Structures are given as structure tokens and as C-alpha cells.
Amino acid sequence: MKSNILENINNPTDLRQLDEAQxxxxxxxxxxxxxxxxxxxxxxxxxxxxxxxxxxxxxxxxxxxxxxxxxxxxxxxxxxxxxxxxxxxxxxxxxxxxxxxxxxxxxxxxxxxxxxxxxxxxxxxxxxxxxxxxxxxxxxxxxxxxxxxxxxxxxxxxxxxxxxxxxxxxxxxxxxxxxxxxxxxxxxxxxxxxxxxxxxxxxxxxxxxxxxxxxxxxxxxxxxxxxxxxxxxxxxxxxxxxxxxxxxxxxxxxxxxxxxxxxAPGKFDAATGEIHPKSDGNLPPKYQDVFGLTLLDLAKVNEKIIGITPAMPSGSSLKFMMDAFPKRAFDVGIAEQHAVTLSAGMATQGMVVFCNIYSTFLQRAYDQVIHDVALQNLPVIFCLDRAGLVGEDGATHHGVFDLAYLRCIPNIIIYSPLNEIALRNILYTAQLGLNHPIAIRYPRGRGQIVDWQSRQFGTYEKIEIGTANCLQNGMNIAVLSNGTIGNNVTLALAEIDYPENFAHYDFAFVKPLDENMLHFIFNTFNDIITIEDGAIKGGFGTTIVEFAAENKYSSNIVTLGIPDEFIEQGSVDELQQYCKIDVSSLSIMFSNY
CATH class of the missing domain: 3.40.50.970 (Thiamin diphosphate (ThDP)-binding fold, Pyr/PP domains)
Structure with a gap:
């Protein structure tokens, strides 16, 4: 029986002691x-x-x-x-x-x-x-x-x-x-x-x-x-x-x-190579599939729709459209800068361009977003997959900076859907024609609604740009959430003894802000909590603090989100807990008010 060589290799110096034949x-x-x-x-x-x-x-x-x-x-x-x-x-x-x-x-x-x-x-x-x-x-x-x-x-x-x-x-x-x-x-x-x-x-x-x-x-x-x-x-x-x-x-x-x-196959049998089936059962859809299937549905009607992705057709689910309309959907390879300016060029010619890029990879094309898209006010539709904490890929891949690095750019609209229905409707709204570029950010993983394609949700609804929604009325404290992290707020409020103390507002639009709603909130509540799955510094919470300062409101504002550090690897649940934006941490915080 051959001896195990690997168990004796602790560093390359050990490796270099081996005979080449080994x-x-x-x-x-x-x-x-x-x-x-x-x-x-x-x-x-x-x-x-x-x-x-x-x-x-x-x-x-x-x-x-x-x-x-x-x-x-x-x-x-x-x-x-x-x-x-x-x-x-x-x-x-x-x-x-x-x-x-x-x-x-x-x-x-x-x-x-x-x-x-x-x-x-x-x-x-x-x-x-x-x-x-x-x-x-x-x-x-x-x-x-x-x-x-x-x-x-x-x-x-x-x-x-x-x-x-x-x-x-x-x-x-x-x-x-x-x-x-x-x-x-x-x-x-x-x-x-x-x-x-x-x-x-x-x-x-x-x-x-x-x-x-x-x-x-x-x-x-x-x-x-x-x-x-x-x-x-x-x-x-x-x-x-x-x-x-x-x-x-x-x-x-x-x-x-x-x-x-x-x-990256997930868990599998090491002997046979067979991937262990996941009990997907009757689970909500992945956000990437909501994007991909909705885009395909819209592209069947709107012949001007173009899909572009830099090397991620499977990961972004643009592959659905690529298979159905290969002349209107493009994988341009690992070329984010090119993808953005290609989108801009097509937009000048009246195409409705959905540029699908992971949030962390759009960082690589920041100048193109500013110079080639926003400066010319071209209505490119950026679909930012994997926004927020992505889990085990860690610090190099978390999409936590997009709100901060995008909201300072003139002309751009920024939207974070609360759930897959909101994602579906903003994609529909964007392809109807906007006068500005828009960034739509959504997370890795699954949504909230199993029957998102059912008759109940099957019809598209146009979203009014720059509007916020009240999800729950309350008496003393206002919680303002951006994006899918708002579902954690809803679950946390359901766990506390006096949920009626809290009002909950979904501010899907970071830009433009629903200023009418904000004036009402600041005139009604002395305590305001903001929450986002992005960097606190420069993000959604900072936007609300700026609004309060500009309008001389003196309400107490607490901002929750990703702290000013690079977050390492772990499951999304573990990392949310570390950042104190998981359901349990929020319910404890709300209970202490």
C-alpha cells in the first residue's frame, strides 16, 4: 500500500524534498x-x-x-x-x-x-x-x-x-x-x-x-x-x-x-460526483431568476429590449433571454467597462438596454457609469445582482458599496425592491421609458413569495418613480428600510410585545427620495431608525441624515447597516447577525425602545 504523501507536506519546502517521480x-x-x-x-x-x-x-x-x-x-x-x-x-x-x-x-x-x-x-x-x-x-x-x-x-x-x-x-x-x-x-x-x-x-x-x-x-x-x-x-x-x-x-x-x-456545485457525493439534490420544494424563486424570467417575458413584447452581461449569463439568469433571443442578448466576457459603454452606445440609438452586473463588479466600471452613461443622461437600466451581503465569497464579493458610490452621481435613479413583485414591476416600469439611467439592486438568494408568477401577481404595475410606501402604521418610532432587508424589519416587529409603537416605511428609492413622505415622518416622529444592507457610510441612512440637516429637523436618527469595515466570509445569516441587522438583533433593539 502506498504511503500518503500529502499528509507529510506542510509547506513547499517539504514538497521540494520529494523525488519528481512521486x-x-x-x-x-x-x-x-x-x-x-x-x-x-x-x-x-x-x-x-x-x-x-x-x-x-x-x-x-x-x-x-x-x-x-x-x-x-x-x-x-x-x-x-x-x-x-x-x-x-x-x-x-x-x-x-x-x-x-x-x-x-x-x-x-x-x-x-x-x-x-x-x-x-x-x-x-x-x-x-x-x-x-x-x-x-x-x-x-x-x-x-x-x-x-x-x-x-x-x-x-x-x-x-x-x-x-x-x-x-x-x-x-x-x-x-x-x-x-x-x-x-x-x-x-x-x-x-x-x-x-x-x-x-x-x-x-x-x-x-x-x-x-x-x-x-x-x-x-x-x-x-x-x-x-x-x-x-x-x-x-x-x-x-x-x-x-x-x-x-x-x-x-x-x-x-x-x-x-x-x-461551485454545492454538496455532492465525493465517490460518485453526484450532486446532492436540494429540497427546493415549494420555495420562493431566486432573485436572479425573477430578473431573468421577467426580462424574457418583457422582451417577447418589446423588441427594443437588449440584455448585456459581462461573463455571468448563468449567474445572472440572462441565459433565459440569450437562449430565446441570441441576437439581442450578449455575454461580452470579463469586460465590465466595455459592457457599460456598449450599453450606453446602444441607448443612444433607442435601444432599451438592461445591463446586468453583479454589484461588486460594477465597481470596476465606475468611470463609465459616470462619464459614458450619467453625464449624457442615457437611460441604461443597470440590474445589480448580488447587492448586499453575499455570504461565503466574503469581502471581495459583498455588494455593499453600491448605494454609497452611486447616489452621489447626478441623473441616476436608484431603486431597491422589497420583494420579487417589486423587482418585477420596476423592470416593467424601466422598459416603458425613463428619462434617466436607473440602478436596480437586488440580493443573492431567494425572495419571499412562492407564487410570484400566479394570476394574483401576474399583471405588471407601473411604479411611480420616487415614491415610498407605508408598510405599517405606528405611534412613536419610524423605521425606514431600503430593499429586501425590510422583510427582516417586518419579521422583527411581529416578534415584539408592542409593535404598534413602530411605523415601518419602505423607501425603495434612495434617489430620488420621497421628500413629501419624509417631511411627514419628521414632523410626526421624534425617533427614526434607518436600515439597509449596504455600507452605512454614505448610504441610505446617510441620505436621511442629510435630509434632516438640510431641513433643520432635530429628530433622533439611528442608522443601521454594514459597519465601516470589510466584512469577511460566512453565511448571509451569520453576517447579518454580525452587523446586527438580522431579525433577532432587530427584535431585541425594537424591544428596548
Whole structure:
């Protein structure tokens, strides 16, 4: 019986003591270990399985952490974490107070750069390489591992463009598996496919044209070939580029066959690969599906409707429209800036453009929102999925800043639906024609109403822009909520002894505010509580405080939301409890008034 190699690897120094002939066995053990933990604890599976051999080879050949290794995005870094001292606590991955699902500088000296959003690795590694040259350290290696979906992003090309005119000791490794979360798209994907198939002559190699020493493509699962090439490149000075071919989900047949589903499959059987069925039963819909199905319904009637997403057709559920109307729905790849300005261009020509972007990723296109959309007052409809706390993906992915960074922009309308019916109706209202751009923010996860498509709710209703609604009358204290967190307020008020003391108002519009309603509230109540699932600093609560100051109201205002810190990973319930905006915390607070 073979001995277990992995259990004796506590850091890359241990790894480098192995004979090269032992590495295929280590690769199998590492795959099995990742599968065994993720099957039970959940997480990102396929990406890490695809780079097992590369991960081992990198730490075997290079002197990490002295040599600097950067993983783009970080979905594929589980093997890296396990080999760099985190095997024993890998079971805490993505859990409250556990290790992060992404590389994180404060977690390990082997995590040279914190990541979570795509296409940053080349620029970061180049910056490190130039700094090493300036310090006279010409032997240090700087390696960026980037996927074929991420390298198509503009920032990656900016890094390549700069690196090609430097003498930086930089190695860019392209992990080419033809898929990100969804299949890769675009002309660059087609180019890379041609290279892999030998249809593109070497003399036309675009990477060589950028002054990189290009090698490949090679089989990324042939660990001996990868090690041999890394050893050669280690001695080559200047910018280098290694093109490797891998299979996402390698080693688990189901993950290879269905790479989209097994990117993050949830819990599954480690032996068979079968995903454990979730008891969805008669549950409310996911907000992303409310968006996707409603947009499809509206697009059947309104031929001017266009759908655009940067690389998230499945995650955003734009795929419903892409399947039905492929000429009117576009996945533009990991290119948020392009997605926003493309939307603006279409809007100038009378198209009704729904630009669907995760809240955390719209941050990457902030200038385009201001300069290309809002400044020209173009009625682009931004649908911000995953707004608020998103859970286990942690600080890099929480959509908690959008209210603060959007509400300072002139011309823009900002709306957060209370539930799926409100989301459905604001999508309907927006496509009727607005004179301004609008941002519609809604959370990850499920809504409130199971039969949201029933006859009772089936007809669309136009929403009057800038109106708030009274959900509950009360005598002494006014609670003003924005978005789906208002449902926590409703549940909390139902638990206390004297709910009649509290009035509850749904301020779905942060901009424009319902000032008539606010004047009534401030003239009626001495105590006002605001609550949001966004950053308190600069968000909805700040808006209400500003209104009170401008109008010289002296009511006591308490603002609840996400505190002024980066919130780490954990379930949404756990993180809401940490921020004291969960039902239990709210009911205790209300009871103490």
C-alpha cells in the first residue's frame, strides 16, 4: 500500500524534498483531498481540480514564498492553500472565522497578492518585478497565473502591453481551459483555440508580438512536461509567457462533463460526483431568476429590449433571454467597462438596454457609469445582482458599496425592491421609458413569495418613480428600510410585545427620495431608525441624515447597516447577525425602545 504523501507536506519546502517521480501520486492525493472537503463543505471545485499539476509544479520549481506567485481571481487556488500550510484547516474554507476562499495577504506569506476580481495578476506581478529590479534583486521570480477568460479583460492587456517594454523578470502562465464560470467568449477565445489546434502559424503569435518569450501550448496535466518547461523559463530573463492547456474539473468525470455546474456545485457525493439534490420544494424563486424570467417575458413584447452581461449569463439568469433571443442578448466576457459603454452606445440609438452586473463588479466600471452613461443622461437600466451581503465569497464579493458610490452621481435613479413583485414591476416600469439611467439592486438568494408568477401577481404595475410606501402604521418610532432587508424589519416587529409603537416605511428609492413622505415622518416622529444592507457610510441612512440637516429637523436618527469595515466570509445569516441587522438583533433593539 502506498504511503500518503500529502499528509507529510506542510509547506513547499517539504514538497521540494520529494523525488519528481512521486509527484503524480501527490497530484492524485491532492485532487482527492479537494474533492473530499468540497463535497461536504461546498466551494469552488472545477477550477482547482484543473490546476493540480500546475500548482505542484510551481511550488516544486520555484522558491516560494521568496519567489512571488499570484493567482488571478483565485478560484483555482485551493491546491495552493493546501500545500502552503493550510491543509489542516482547509475544512474551514469560506466559513465564518475560517480561511478565505481566495488568496489573501493577511492569511499567508505564500499569498503574495489578494485577489477575488479578475485580471489583476499581470499588473500586480509586473509591479512586484519592477520593484525587485529597483531594489537590485534580479534573481527573484514573479509568476502570474491567469485563465483564458480573465486574460481577455482590458486590464490584463494593459499589463501585457507595459510588460513587453520592460526587462522585468515576469512569467505569465495562461491556464487555457476555454471556460471561466461560463464558457469563454470572443475573438481572443477563437484565437487561442486556433493556437491549440495548430491552425495559427507561430509567426502570427500575438504574444510574441508583444515582446514576450512565448512557449507552448503544452499539456498542463503532464506534470513532468510542465516542470521541465518551468525550469527552462526560470533561467530566461525578461517577460515570458507559458501557454498550458488544462481541463476544468480534471479528475472528476461529472465536473469535466458539466463544467458550469461544477464550478461551485454545492454538496455532492465525493465517490460518485453526484450532486446532492436540494429540497427546493415549494420555495420562493431566486432573485436572479425573477430578473431573468421577467426580462424574457418583457422582451417577447418589446423588441427594443437588449440584455448585456459581462461573463455571468448563468449567474445572472440572462441565459433565459440569450437562449430565446441570441441576437439581442450578449455575454461580452470579463469586460465590465466595455459592457457599460456598449450599453450606453446602444441607448443612444433607442435601444432599451438592461445591463446586468453583479454589484461588486460594477465597481470596476465606475468611470463609465459616470462619464459614458450619467453625464449624457442615457437611460441604461443597470440590474445589480448580488447587492448586499453575499455570504461565503466574503469581502471581495459583498455588494455593499453600491448605494454609497452611486447616489452621489447626478441623473441616476436608484431603486431597491422589497420583494420579487417589486423587482418585477420596476423592470416593467424601466422598459416603458425613463428619462434617466436607473440602478436596480437586488440580493443573492431567494425572495419571499412562492407564487410570484400566479394570476394574483401576474399583471405588471407601473411604479411611480420616487415614491415610498407605508408598510405599517405606528405611534412613536419610524423605521425606514431600503430593499429586501425590510422583510427582516417586518419579521422583527411581529416578534415584539408592542409593535404598534413602530411605523415601518419602505423607501425603495434612495434617489430620488420621497421628500413629501419624509417631511411627514419628521414632523410626526421624534425617533427614526434607518436600515439597509449596504455600507452605512454614505448610504441610505446617510441620505436621511442629510435630509434632516438640510431641513433643520432635530429628530433622533439611528442608522443601521454594514459597519465601516470589510466584512469577511460566512453565511448571509451569520453576517447579518454580525452587523446586527438580522431579525433577532432587530427584535431585541425594537424591544428596548
Amino acid at each position: 509527484l503524480p501520486q501527490l497530484a492524485q492525493e491532492l485532487r482527492d483531498f479537494i474533492i473530499g472537503v468540497v463535497a461536504v463543505k461546498e466551494g469552488h471545485l472545477g477550477a482547482s481540480l484543473g490546476v493540480v499539476e500546475l500548482t505542484i509544479a510551481l511550488h516544486y520549481v520555484f522558491d516560494t514564498p521568496n519567489d512571488l506567485l499570484i493567482w488571478d481571481v483565485g478560484h483555482q487556488a485551493y491546491g495552493h492553500k493546501i500545500l502552503t500550510g493550510r491543509r489542516e484547516n482547509f475544512h474551514t474554507n469560506r466559513q465564518l472565522n475560517g480561511i478565505s476562499g481566495f488568496p489573501k495577504r493577511s492569511e499567508s506569506i505564500y499569498d503574495a497578492f489578494g485577489v477575488g476580481h479578475s485580471s489583476t495578476s499581470i499588473s500586480a506581478a509586473l509591479g512586484m518585478a519592477i520593484a525587485s529590479n529597483l531594489k537590485g534583486d534580479f534573481e527573484k521570480q514573479h509568476i502570474a497565473v491567469i485563465g483564458d477568460a480573465s486574460i481577455a479583460s482590458g486590464m490584463a492587456f494593459e499589463g501585457l502591453n507595459h510588460a513587453g517594454v520592460t526587462d522585468a523578470n515576469l512569467l505569465v502562465i495562461l491556464n487555457d481551459n476555454a471556460i471561466g464560470i461560463d464558457p469563454s467568449v470572443g475573438a481572443l477565445k477563437n484565437y487561442l483555440t486556433a493556437v491549440k489546434e495548430g491552425k495559427n502559424p507561430k509567426k502570427n503569435n500575438m504574444i510574441r508580438s508583444l515582446n514576450f518569450d512565448y512557449s507552448g501550448p503544452i499539456d498542463g496535466h503532464d506534470i513532468f512536461a510542465v516542470i521541465k518547461e518551468l525550469k527552462r523559463l526560470k533561467e530566461v530573463k525578461g517577460p515570458k509567457f507559458l501557454h498550458i492547456i488544462t481541463t476544468k474539473g480534471k479528475g472528476l468525470q461529472q465536473a469535466e462533463d458539466d463544467q458550469v455546474k461544477y464550478h
